[in-house]
Amino acid sequence: MTTNRKNYCWSLGGLADAFRERAPHVAGVTIAPTITLTPREKQVAILLAYGYTNAQIAQRLSISIRTAEMHRAGAMRKLRAPSRAHIVRWALDHELLR
Numbered sequence: 001m002t003t004n005r006k007n008y009c010w011s012l013g014g015l016a017d018a019f020r021e022r023a024p025h026v027a028g029v030t031i032a033p034t035i036t037l038t039p040r041e042k043q044v045a046i047l048l049a050y051g052y053t054n055a056q057i058a059q060r061l062s063i064s065i066r067t068a069e070m071h072r073a074g075a076m077r078k079l080r081a082p083s084r085a086h087i088v089r090w091a092l093d094h095e096l097l098r
Contacts, residue, residue, distance in 0.1 A: 037075050042096075044071040048084055049091035 037045060040061075047057045058068040081087050091097050 037078060038071075041071050041075040041078070044068060045075040045079075045087050046091055046096050048072060048075075049088045049097055 043061060044057055047060065052060065054068045054072060055065050057063075057072075058065040061068065063071075076082070076087065079086065079090055081090060
């Protein structure tokens with residue numbers, strides 16, 4: 001099956017494949033493999049991976065922006081993820097994006 005690469009990269013599957021090919025370890029940092037996030041930290045991390053802002057996450061989960069920021073910070077600390085790109089990588093590695 002041939003795929004138009006330009007259109008394929010805009011789909012989530014294409015984006016995930018492109019990210020995996022180009023960034024096996026984003027900026028040389030390995031994400032902690034056996035860390036357990038709280039259910040809320042995991043929800044926030046997944047929404048971050050989909051590109052939601054802290055304000056959008058807060059609205060979607062019916063929490064304050066500050067609470068969303070705290071869950072994001074907790075997830076990033078536990079995963080030793082210095083950026084949102086690392087959260088995307090973690091979500092892809094754990095097949096959390098549909």
